[in-house]
Amino acid sequence: MPAHPDLIADNLFDLRADGAPVLYAGRERTSGRLVFPLPADAERFERVELPERGRLWSFTIQRFRPKSPPYAGDEAFVPYAVGYVTLGEAIIVEARLVDVAFEDLRIDMPLRLTTEPFRLATGETRLTYAFAPEGSA
Structure with a gap:
């Protein structure tokens, strides 16, 4: 790729x-276990495309500036939502949650994969x- x-x-x-974005996991060739992110060990793991849609499993609001890179830190800090999203039956991934007011976040709400600029x-x-x-949108 x-x-x-x-x-x-x-x-x-x-x-x-x-x-449209596509997220990758790795399927362990011997056990079939899915892991995210995709490990670099191509002999042990095959690349698998994850579903584009999932459900919110859990979330939190990051209300303080992260202490170290890769956060740029020279701009005014704006709180943001982070969640665990279930994709299919086998895997949960951590991601930023965007285009939603904090008070509208609900466990099990339907979500779709998108992209977000990161400085x-x-x-x-x-x-x-x-x-x-x-x-x-």
């Missing part, structure tokens, strides 16, 4: 030709994956 130069990391997710400490902006409520 060719690396997309604007993504936060290789082998974490990619963009389809239509711009690195170097000043560069990259895309990372996130989840937004089903039906949001």
